[in-house]
Amino acid sequence: MKLKCKSCKIWLPLLAILGAGFYIAWQFVPPAASNNLRIAAGSEGSTYYHYAQAYQQSLKSEGINLELQTTAGSVESLKLLREGKVDLAFIQGGIGKNVPAEEGLHSIASLFYEPLWVFMRKDTGNQSTSYLHELQGKRLAIGEEGSGTHALASRLLYDSGVKSDNTTLFSVSGKNAISKLEAGVIDAAFFVSAPESDTVTQLTNHVDIQIMNFKRHADAYTRRYPFLDALHLGEGSLNLQTNVPHNDMTLLAATAALVVSKNMHADHIRLLTREALRIHSKAGLLEKPWQFPSKQHLEIPIHPDAEQYLQNGPSFLETYLPFSVAARLDQLKIMLIPLLTLLLPLAKGVVPLYQRRIRSRTYRWYKDLNQVDRELGNYDLHKTQQAIGNMKQLHGELAREVSVPLSYMSEFYAMRVHTDHILRRLQERETSLLGDTDNKAVETFPANEPPDDIAMPTSVANEAVEVDVDVDVVAPESIKSMASKLHIPHSFSLSTLKLSRNQAQPADASTPHYADTKDKTATSAIKNIAAKIHLPRHFDLSTLRPSATKQEEAEKIAKAEAAAAVRAQEEARLASIAAIAARHKQANHLVGKHIAAGMALSAVPIPILDVAALTSTQLNLIHSLSEHYGVDFDRKHGKFILLSMISSSLPTTAMMGLSSLSKSIPGIGTLGGGASLAALSGAIIFATGKVFIRHFDAGGKLEDFDSKQQQDDFRKALKEGLKKDEEALAGQSA
Numbered sequence: 001m002k003l004k005c006k007s008c009k010i011w012l013p014l015l016a017i018l019g020a021g022f023y024i025a026w027q028f029v030p031p032a033a034s035n036n037l038r039i040a041a042g043s044e045g046s047t048y049y050h051y052a053q054a055y056q057q058s059l060k061s062e063g064i065n066l067e068l069q070t071t072a073g074s075v076e077s078l079k080l081l082r083e084g085k086v087d088l089a090f091i092q093g094g095i096g097k098n099v100p101a102e103e104g105l106h107s108i109a110s111l112f113y114e115p116l117w118v119f120m121r122k123d124t125g126n127q128s129t130s131y132l133h134e135l136q137g138k139r140l141a142i143g144e145e146g147s148g149t150h151a152l153a154s155r156l157l158y159d160s161g162v163k164s165d166n167t168t169l170f171s172v173s174g175k176n177a178i179s180k181l182e183a184g185v186i187d188a189a190f191f192v193s194a195p196e197s198d199t200v201t202q203l204t205n206h207v208d209i210q211i212m213n214f215k216r217h218a219d220a221y222t223r224r225y226p227f228l229d230a231l232h233l234g235e236g237s238l239n240l241q242t243n244v245p246h247n248d249m250t251l252l253a254a255t256a257a258l259v260v261s262k263n264m265h266a267d268h269i270r271l272l273t274r275e276a277l278r279i280h281s282k283a284g285l286l287e288k289p290w291q292f293p294s295k296q297h298l299e300i301p302i303h304p305d306a307e308q309y310l311q312n313g314p315s316f317l318e319t320y321l322p323f324s325v326a327a328r329l330d331q332l333k334i335m336l337i338p339l340l341t342l343l344l345p346l347a348k349g350v351v352p353l354y355q356r357r358i359r360s361r362t363y364r365w366y367k368d369l370n371q372v373d374r375e376l377g378n379y380d381l382h383k384t385q386q387a388i389g390n391m392k393q394l395h396g397e398l399a400r401e402v403s404v405p406l407s408y409m410s411e412f413y414a415m416r417v418h419t420d421h422i423l424r425r426l427q428e429r430e431t432s433l434l435g436d437t438d439n440k441a442v443e444t445f446p447a448n449e450p451p452d453d454i455a456m457p458t459s460v461a462n463e464a465v466e467v468d469v470d471v472d473v474v475a476p477e478s479i480k481s482m483a484s485k486l487h488i489p490h491s492f493s494l495s496t497l498k499l500s501r502n503q504a505q506p507a508d509a510s511t512p513h514y515a516d517t518k519d520k521t522a523t524s525a526i527k528n529i530a531a532k533i534h535l536p537r538h539f540d541l542s543t544l545r546p547s548a549t550k551q552e553e554a555e556k557i558a559k560a561e562a563a564a565a566v567r568a569q570e571e572a573r574l575a576s577i578a579a580i581a582a583r584h585k586q587a588n589h590l591v592g593k594h595i596a597a598g599m600a601l602s603a604v605p606i607p608i609l610d611v612a613a614l615t616s617t618q619l620n621l622i623h624s625l626s627e628h629y630g631v632d633f634d635r636k637h638g639k640f641i642l643l644s645m646i647s648s649s650l651p652t653t654a655m656m657g658l659s660s661l662s663k664s665i666p667g668i669g670t671l672g673g674g675a676s677l678a679a680l681s682g683a684i685i686f687a688t689g690k691v692f693i694r695h696f697d698a699g700g701k702l703e704d705f706d707s708k709q710q711q712d713d714f715r716k717a718l719k720e721g722l723k724k725d726e727e728a729l730a731g732q733s734a
Helices: 008-026 047-060 074-082 148-159 174-183 198-204 266-280 304-312 316-320 323-363 366-378 381-400 406-439 458-463 476-485 512-533 548-601 609-628 635-647 650-664 668-697 707-733
Strands: 036-042 065-070 088-092 106-121 139-141 168-170 188-192 209-211 229-233 249-260
Touching (some): 047 065, 047 106, 074 088, 074 148, 106 304, 139 174, 174 188, 198 209, 548 609, 635 707
Parallel strands (some): 139 188
Antiparallel strands (some): 229 249
16 A cells, blocks of 8 residues: 555654554553552551541542451451451551561551550559559450450560469450449450540549559560550640649550551552651650651561652652652653653654655656766767757656655755756757758858858848847957948948848857857958958958057056956955854854753753753744844744754753753752753753854855754764853852
């Protein structure tokens, strides 16, 4: 199938290659994150459940549905997470100590303190209890099986000598423990919960219940159990009105962590870390501002993406775009690989391909022209006339069928000029061959003896054609001088001596044949004159020449006129030099203004947009220089020239891209990328201006700007611009 679109023969293969590159790169783009997650949220009413609801509302605004799964506590939550039945869970410190790293679980961060509260009844003689071993023999509620409270309380009591064989232990839920403690069924109950929880608030307001104060030094616990911290709870911290607690206390506290499964998508990791910062960074009763989320107190290793987010904060795209959009764009960054490795080289190669394609529309005719030009000297009359017909046919085909863009019209018209040149040479050859044929029929007279009688043609005499005889034929002054020397009567008519138009001037006065004919015509005219007036054979024709005095005067006049012409040319040359210098100075001023503008626009903190601003500044510079030099400007052609020149320096192009993309790194990336791109922008605009000023000063136009020939000049000017930037920086530092 033949393509009707001629340019498609170039663009379609290039687009196919680029499309294949993008397709291959797409295979490495990670799949989009799921919109459904499930979290193990502990029991209803617990601190974990409260925070899980806060995450649910936040993620809903990002289009993610977070399903809450109730559990007995951290132990059950961790079990569900390891089995893959939930995607994330709140895990109490000390629970995940023995989780193998091979399972791939990761922490997002530690989120808040969870103090261990030991509430005791006042009426059972527990007022002075400050040590865990003093609870031996009592009735204790240590939390529901599968909860973090049960695991922590069992461990501490066992290490303190309080065991099931010497103490009554109740594994009940938090609500049951509260009711039993208030009813006096048990003597003490263990709870792991935040100070703001309903459980702590309810029990601290009960008049018959008090909080156990860990009198033993905190180091005894924190050194033995690294996941625990000793916290100071001041007098009246929980309730100022009732002064709860009644004195300063020491609490043991674990930290709650948000743990995710091994299959959690990287986008979800960053989103959960962002929400953790928003929810848990505020100050609490036991936490300082921005103490959490933290990388500390973690038994399960932190996820690398979460750690990076905690250290560096959101990316540039996440700052200005919705998270879902920013995350998808970040995933598509791998698509830059074909963009940099294929598009830029193809863009550099498409220019020669396009030029070759356009030029082939005219260059294919040069083979015929060259053949005619080489063999023209051997053509006979018939072959010459045949070649003339072919050239005229070619001339018509060029005008009717060949179509090229305006930027290549100079080459099209050059082709037509060359065709006209060969056509003229063929016509000269035809005239020469026709002249040689006519000369064979002309009678040749002796050089010194005119014929006895030369009769004027009847047609000439009847038509009385008046033909001006120029200097090459017979000078009028010479004829008049000859007539005066020979005393020709005034009644004698010199018009009888003039030749007919056909005899005096051939059809084509530009051929060599015409020069020979003029010489013969002049000789015949003198002989005709001599025959008419019957000059003697010994008459010296040299006496007909002008006098020496007139020649000298004519030479003086000619010299004076030549000197005046030289002076005028010199004055014109000096005026032209001054005008060019002024115009050149103004052009450099325009370049300086655009350099300043380009370097200022390089400070734009948005990647890619700053490169677009640089291209726009370059294009505006070319437009300004075109108006300054009175040259027509075409925006589309200007963009094509810029692309061709910039792509000729691949290291510079790569450096521009890296400088722009580095702005996506907050802080040092924005500053470093802006400074680097500013220097590159100044050098690129300087090189662009220098190349175009040189081209326009030489009388060139935008249409005849040859990007390929100017690439070397552009690279040299670019190096010069970079050197000027280095000198400027060195001067500022000095």
